[in-house]
Amino acid sequence: MTVLLFILGVLVVVVGIVVSIALHEVGHLVPAKLFGVRVTQYMIGFGRTLFSVRRGETEYGIKAVPAGGYIAMIGMYPPATADGRVRASTTGVFQTMADDARRASAAELRPGDENRMFYRLPVIKRIIIMLGGPFMNLLIGTVLIGVLIMGFGTAQPTTTVGSLSQCVVTAEQQQRTGQTDCLATDEPSPAVAAKLQPGDTIVAFAGTDVTSWNQLTTLIRQSAGRTVPIVVDRDGTRVSSTITPVVNDVSVLDAKGTPVRDANGTVQTTRAGFVGIGPEQRMVAQPITEVLPTVGQNIGAVVGVVLHLPQRMVEVGQAAFSDAPRDPDGPMSVVGVGRIAGEVAATDQIDVRSKVAGLIGLVGSVNIALFVFNLIPLLPLDGGHVAGALWEAARRGVARVFRRRDPGPVDIAKLMPVTYVVAGLLLVMGALLIFADIVKPISIF
Known part of the structure; x- marks a missing residue:
């Protein structure tokens, strides 16, 4: 299956x-x-023609390699001389390429096409x-x-906790040792210390009612090093606690909460408050x-x-x-x-x-x-x-x-x-x- x-x-x-x-x-x-x-061909694909049918003056078809398509119009290239003739090439391979293209274009012409050419x-x-x-x-x-x-x-972050970081691994640690997982000597993250759980919906932080993830992120970043109250909704019950955001390297965010990248595509970081929670994503219809x-x-x-x-x-x-x-x-x-x-x-x-x-x-x-x-x-x-x-x-x-x-x-x-x-x-x-x-x-x- x-x-x-x-x-x-x-x-x-x-x-x-x-x-x-x-x-x-x-x-x-x-x-x-x-x-x-006058359009002579409308083709989907390149290479050998698998199927085609002519309607009026245009051939419509499908070719073997479906890697593109094209329409062929007469008069794509103007003649090389004022009287419309294509003179023989005498100046090398590049001129020969140009003359061959003009000849191929001229060969498609028929009486009555004088004012139906693309270049005109x-x-x-x-x-x-x-x-x-x-x-x-x-x-x-x-x-x-x-x-x-x-x-x-589109997937939008909510104030519901979707994931928890078990510890705080600084950017410096990651760069110096390549560490991404927690070690026994690492301090638990503020979220773990505050006994937050996946599924908790944060309704208030630092004395402010929380209505969006971006608002919550801003409050957390502004509260580095301070012990602040936090209120969550856990299965319909309000649970109050305290939490102390630590200073850590976190992503710089734009007005929509999207990480900002530099010219090389690297996410920019700044020193700010961090608690170690990730939001639960929900699909929200946009206007x-x-x-x-x-x-x-x-x-x-x-x-x-x-x-x-x-x-x-x-x-x-x-x-x-x-x-x-x-x-x-x-x-x-x-x-x-x-x-x-x-x-x-x-x-x-x-x-x-x-x-x-x-x-x-x-x-x-x-x-x-x-x-x-x-x-x-x-x-x-x-x-x-x-x-x-x-x-x-x-x-x-x-x-x-x-x-x-x-x-x-x-x-x-x-x-x-x-x-x-x-x-x-x-x-x-x-x-x-x-x-x-x-x-x-x-x-x-």
Whole structure:
């Protein structure tokens, strides 16, 4: 049964990703057709075509390797000469690459296509077409995150004690000796000394009524070294006691109670009061006003990974070929995502409702990642085409201001060598991530 649930979880997320890719390409297809561009192909996947059907002037199909998708539009590359001809290459391999791309583009043309080529569209329309795909992923991600936090809720800390630290192990001890467990010589934690128990709900601390975990955390941190009263609700009975928070290294928290990390992803710490309790988490539905901020946080996290991608890939390589651990917040391949989906579906540590929420969250996060990644301003990604269109608009704008001759469209065919290099790097990174996800997978349980 566990194996079947694992496979089911993998299949659910794989189907979700394939559908997301298909809708990404629909985001390109619809505006392209609305603007009159002739679209010759709409394909999901790469490699050999498994199935296709022609509707009008477009072939729709599925290919053997479901690792992406594309639409083929005529006139992606402008001709190299004013009269529209592609002259023979005489300047080396890079020019040959550009000319081959132009020839392939020109070969698709037929009578009546003169005003249906992509490069002839106004810049704004080209940008809309290229942003249509990433915008679709953003829309899918936003909807799924909305369903997740409004329908299922998010885990929120409560004032109920979920766990107790049996002793106080300082950060200095951990760094000096690697100690994480209690020793016989260690002093019991303030929570143990005060005889707190898992399941106790703290209703008052230091003479103040407690209504939230963040409020309780603030009161504990402010009470370092002082003996203060504490009141808990234990199975419906109020129990009063005293507790003395000790000074310890604790995480710096933001306004929402989330640990603050530095540029390297390390949790920042400060000296403050500590009693040794962890909160019980409960799923709490969030209002619609929390959807966009949550999406923004997801986008920010992915942007952080992308900005430090070379460093992150080095860390992935080190983990894959050594005993170094994988960063749970680092990049992973679709294999890693599938593995986590299988773990979520197969585990007996959470209920069915939480499993469904976990799978929805995974697909939503993948879409946010696709949105950010496709905006990188490098060909062959969508952001590369947007950057080319913006550069063309800037050149023509400058020419108009200084009353110069129109420089014409930007010849992105000249960037084919860069396109091949970027595509090659993406393949290498993908292969490394897949290897790491097999030999050193990230596990959430």
